[in-house]
Amino acid sequence: MSTARDFLALPADAVSREKLAAQGLDYRVLDTRDEVAFAAWVRADERGFHGPLGTPEQNAFARSAMGSRRTVGVWDAGIVRPDEPVATVNAWPAELTVPGRRTVDGWAISSVTVSPTHRRRGIARALLEGELRSAVALGLPLAMLTVSEASIYGRYGFGPAAGAADVSIDTSRAGWLGDEPTGRVDFIDPEEYPAIAAALHEAGRLDHPGEVPGWIQRWHQAAALAPGDSKRAATRAVQYREDGEVRAAAVFRVIENPSDFGRHRVEVARLDSTTASARLGLFRFLLSLDLVERVDADLLSVDEPLLWRLADQRAATVRVHDHQWLRILDVPAALEGRALAGAGRWRLEVTDPLGHASGSWLVESDAEGVAHVTADSGVDEVDTGAGAEAPTLRTDVAALSSAYLGGVAVGTLAAAGRMAGSDAEAVAIADRVLRSPVTPYLSIWY
Ligand SMILES: CC(C)(COP(=O)(O)OP(=O)(O)OC[C@H]1O[C@@H](n2cnc3c(N)ncnc32)[C@H](O)[C@@H]1OP(=O)(O)O)[C@@H](O)C(=O)NCCC(=O)NCCS
Numbered sequence: 001m002s003t004a005r006d007f008l009a010l011p012a013d014a015v016s017r018e019k020l021a022a023q024g025l026d027y028r029v030l031d032t033r034d035e036v037a038f039a040a041w042v043r044a045d046e047r048g049f050h051g052p053l054g055t056p057e058q059n060a061f062a063r064s065a066m067g068s069r070r071t072v073g074v075w076d077a078g079i080v081r082p083d084e085p086v087a088t089v090n091a092w093p094a095e096l097t098v099p100g101r102r103t104v105d106g107w108a109i110s111s112v113t114v115s116p117t118h119r120r121r122g123i124a125r126a127l128l129e130g131e132l133r134s135a136v137a138l139g140l141p142l143a144m145l146t147v148s149e150a151s152i153y154g155r156y157g158f159g160p161a162a163g164a165a166d167v168s169i170d171t172s173r174a175g176w177l178g179d180e181p182t183g184r185v186d187f188i189d190p191e192e193y194p195a196i197a198a199a200l201h202e203a204g205r206l207d208h209p210g211e212v213p214g215w216i217q218r219w220h221q222a223a224a225l226a227p228g229d230s231k232r233a234a235t236r237a238v239q240y241r242e243d244g245e246v247r248a249a250a251v252f253r254v255i256e257n258p259s260d261f262g263r264h265r266v267e268v269a270r271l272d273s274t275t276a277s278a279r280l281g282l283f284r285f286l287l288s289l290d291l292v293e294r295v296d297a298d299l300l301s302v303d304e305p306l307l308w309r310l311a312d313q314r315a316a317t318v319r320v321h322d323h324q325w326l327r328i329l330d331v332p333a334a335l336e337g338r339a340l341a342g343a344g345r346w347r348l349e350v351t352d353p354l355g356h357a358s359g360s361w362l363v364e365s366d367a368e369g370v371a372h373v374t375a376d377s378g379v380d381e382v383d384t385g386a387g388a389e390a391p392t393l394r395t396d397v398a399a400l401s402s403a404y405l406g407g408v409a410v411g412t413l414a415a416a417g418r419m420a421g422s423d424a425e426a427v428a429i430a431d432r433v434l435r436s437p438v439t440p441y442l443s444i445w446y
Helices: 004-009 014-021 035-048 056-066 123-137 190-207 216-222 276-287 331-337 397-403 410-415 424-433
Strands: 025-030 070-076 087-098 102-114 142-145 159-170 184-188 235-242 245-255 264-273 292-300 316-328 344-351 359-365 371-375 392-396 419-421
Touching (some): 004 087, 014 025, 025 035, 025 123, 035 056, 035 070, 035 087, 035 102, 070 123, 087 123, 087 142, 123 142, 184 276, 190 216, 190 235, 190 264, 216 264, 235 276, 245 276, 264 276, 276 292, 331 344, 331 359, 331 371, 344 397, 344 424, 359 424, 392 397, 392 424, 397 410, 410 419, 410 424
Parallel strands (some): 102 142
Antiparallel strands (some): 025 070, 070 087, 159 292, 184 235, 245 264, 359 371
């Protein structure tokens, strides 16, 4: 077995290679040091998401952001531009924050595209199944991604595990409960923002199950510093200091209302913070800007404290949606990797159409939430196994993946008919121990 450390050396998955070869397609890992080939791959990726087709500067930026990932493409020798892949995907091992301020290594998957000329003939399925087998070969207990459409990935065993809230606040109604923040707000150059925000994100990412490490180009993009970004001139950056320390930073744009200068709109591109008080302080500043009637901020926590400081909560329109998707591959490693919420003893039976997570286990945890997960032969066999008499929770892998961070309760999934207990106790125990004291949250797209 390879290890996550040599993920770049892992060749493209043999099963998917054979499947795609039968359609005359060439599926392989790209050497990203080949600038010309990588630029063609980036073009295919951008086109898949209807993005701009890159200038040399944009290609260089994409290379700096993505060149270190395991980069896979599918090529069709029969097309007019055979150097350009007809499908793309990349992936890398990344630390996923899990309950207990711990991390579990996951296979972060991105850039899934299939050319419109080649869609609906099973290429995406070959890519995704290939990535999952690759993650297993690397010994990674789960895979993860953020998605363009919520209807694509459930069939591969992914489930939405951390939500996000897009919030739009009417500043004239919002008001503010309690004391005014006492920290200090300063404008900074947008060029200074990426390093500050990246450090804040890194310092705070263990606070929220669901977070993953960022990369510096993510913050360059937020500040519209990526080459050719037309929003650059309108972008402002601010930082927030408490006790002399920078504890929050944001980039935002004021979108003018040309027919009424008193009714501009602010788009918050990002707000990173290491303390809740600094986060509130910076939001208070943005909500207080003159000539602004609305502040829009995407990808906040579904448990965002800001909403509890508004004097009028109806000033906020909140749209909650799925954001961090997980796919458990190794049930014992995933469960033992997080802190469970107290003591319990129960059996877990998992079905997985792709087989990776299928099986039954005895899950035991102590009062500190330290989990011990052992394979169990199951009730259908002549079984004297240790867990045979324990209450049993039955689930498919997608529902288990959704419950993994505690973003949805087992009881809720059982009520929805997505999980079932041998009895009420099974649901009650799993519900209790899989909860998280902190609502899962992921602040970036990846
Ligand atoms: C989404 C996309 C990758 C699918 O590629 P594809 O090669 O056409 O997909 P496949 O032929 O392998 O289809 C696999 C399955 O997904 C389903 N599917 C494909 N695209 C879908 C979509 N957009 N929404 C819902 N289901 C979809 C297919 O019906 C098929 O279902 P089945 O296995 O149950 O029969 C491709 O349409 C694309 O590149 N879209 C634009 C970029 C994008 O959104 N990428 C996803 C990034 S998160």
